[in-house]
Amino acid sequence: MYVHRSLPAVLSAAALAIVLAACGSGGTGAPAGGGGGAAAPTSGAAIPTAQKDAALAALVPQAIAADGKLAFGTDASYAPNEFTDKDGTTIIGMDVDLGRAIGQKLGLESTFENAAFDGIIPGIAAKKYEIAVSSFTVNDERTQTVTMISYFSAGTSLAVKKGNPDKISADDLCGKNVGVQKGTVQVDDIAARSKKCTDAGKPAINSTELQAQTDVTLALASGRVVAMLADSPVAAYAVKTTNGQLELVGQPYDTAPYGFVIGKGQPDYAKAVQGAITALIADGTYKKILDKWGVADGAVTTSDIKG
Numbered sequence: 001m002y003v004h005r006s007l008p009a010v011l012s013a014a015a016l017a018i019v020l021a022a023c024g025s026g027g028t029g030a031p032a033g034g035g036g037g038a039a040a041p042t043s044g045a046a047i048p049t050a051q052k053d054a055a056l057a058a059l060v061p062q063a064i065a066a067d068g069k070l071a072f073g074t075d076a077s078y079a080p081n082e083f084t085d086k087d088g089t090t091i092i093g094m095d096v097d098l099g100r101a102i103g104q105k106l107g108l109e110s111t112f113e114n115a116a117f118d119g120i121i122p123g124i125a126a127k128k129y130e131i132a133v134s135s136f137t138v139n140d141e142r143t144q145t146v147t148m149i150s151y152f153s154a155g156t157s158l159a160v161k162k163g164n165p166d167k168i169s170a171d172d173l174c175g176k177n178v179g180v181q182k183g184t185v186q187v188d189d190i191a192a193r194s195k196k197c198t199d200a201g202k203p204a205i206n207s208t209e210l211q212a213q214t215d216v217t218l219a220l221a222s223g224r225v226v227a228m229l230a231d232s233p234v235a236a237y238a239v240k241t242t243n244g245q246l247e248l249v250g251q252p253y254d255t256a257p258y259g260f261v262i263g264k265g266q267p268d269y270a271k272a273v274q275g276a277i278t279a280l281i282a283d284g285t286y287k288k289i290l291d292k293w294g295v296a297d298g299a300v301t302t303s304d305i306k307g
Contacts, residue, residue: 047097047292050104050276050285057107059272064130070108072099073129075117077212078181080237080293081135084114094233094293095133095258098151098277101285102260105276116211118183121146124263131273132261135231137185139256143307147266148259149273150304152295155252156186157235159220160227162247168227170250175203179216179225182209186229189254213238221245233295240294258298259306270305277303 057065064070074082074091082093091112103110115123120132124146138148158170168176173190174197180186187209194205208225210216217238220228230238232252239246260273280286281301290296 047101047289048285050101050280050283052107053105053275053279054107056105056272056275056279059268059275060106060108061266061269064269065106065108068107068109070099070103070106070110071130072110072112073115073120073123073132074099074112074134075120075212076112076114077117077214078135078231078234079213079241080233080295081231082112082133094152094289094295095135097289097292098280098286099131099133099260101280101289102273102276105279106272117181121261124261127263130262135234135258136261137256138259138306139185142259142261145264145307146261147264147270147305147307148261149270149277150257150259150306151277151300152258152290152298153255153300154231154233154258154298155255156189156229157232157252158227158229158249159235159239159246160249161220161223162244164247164249166226168249170229170253173197173205173227174200175205176227177206177208177225179208179210179219179228181213181216181230182211184230185254185256186231189229217242217246233293233298237294257300257304264307274303274305 074095076082076084076091080093082091082095084090085092091114096112099112100110113129117134120129120134121142123129124132135154136142136148138150142148158168160166160168173193178190180190190205190207194207198204208219210219213230213234216228216230219225221242235248239248262269262273287296287299290299
């Protein structure tokens with residue numbers, strides 16, 4: 001996705017849990033660690049510590065390596081990629097485990113700061129974060145201002161209420177109320193689809209853009225929208241953790257890579273991150289992380305640098 005927002009991420013998770021429980025599900029929808037829904041991984045699932053690679057560590061700029069930490073920006077509302085554990089504060093997920101393992105390869109301790117999605121890339125430019133991971137789709141618009149290092153492949157999926165009572169399909173959303181998260185590729189997707197609707201004399205898509213994916217999932221579960229578009233692993237996880245309230249329709253489309261984000265003009269740093277990803281793929285750590293979160297379908301075999 002490109003991804004990723006109305007309530008702060010932690011509050012959204014709590015609100016989602018309360019409302020879905022009131023609907024009789026007992027599940028959380030996203031990001032509260034899968035409580036009450038399908039069994040979901042937690043931060044307690046151990047991933048072996050990745051061994052430091054001295055050659056890769058030497059490529060990290062001294063300004064970053066000096067304090068021994070690698071400071072990530074992330075939007076922790078996009079389960080299972082990045083979200084908060086049941087305690088509401090600990091950030092976990094596939095992207096987080098990968099970010100931690102990359103830090104280990106580079107001899108650094110990874111730290112994660114929860115942030116609004118649309119503020120993360122500007123935060124990279126302002127040097128608020130040393131690196132970012134938040135299900136960012138690699139695209140030309142982003143790589144004009146930052147460098148991206150690919151690590152995963154995801155498409156867009158359509159989710160609806162169980163049984164698809166409104167007979168929704170991705171090819172005919174005209175006149176429908178559809179939820180998406182602000183700042184995501186799905187926003188652009190809906191805009192393009194809506195134009196096709198109006199060009200054909202059909203009603204436009206009524207797009208509801210919300211600040212957090214948790215809010216989008218809640219909007220669908222509560223009937224505020226009749227469908228949502230989200231990245232394929234995120235939509236699948238939402239279905240699994242809402243106790244049968246939602247289902248996917250059709251297959252993922254517009255598959256594209258996710259990328260870690262760093263500031264431009266740091267070629268050695270980019271090579272260090274790329275090299276760490278490559279090493280994690282080679283030693284099996286990458287596969288273990290994806291298997292832990294049930295997202296192995298998005299595995300890649302190589303990592304590329306763009307921008």
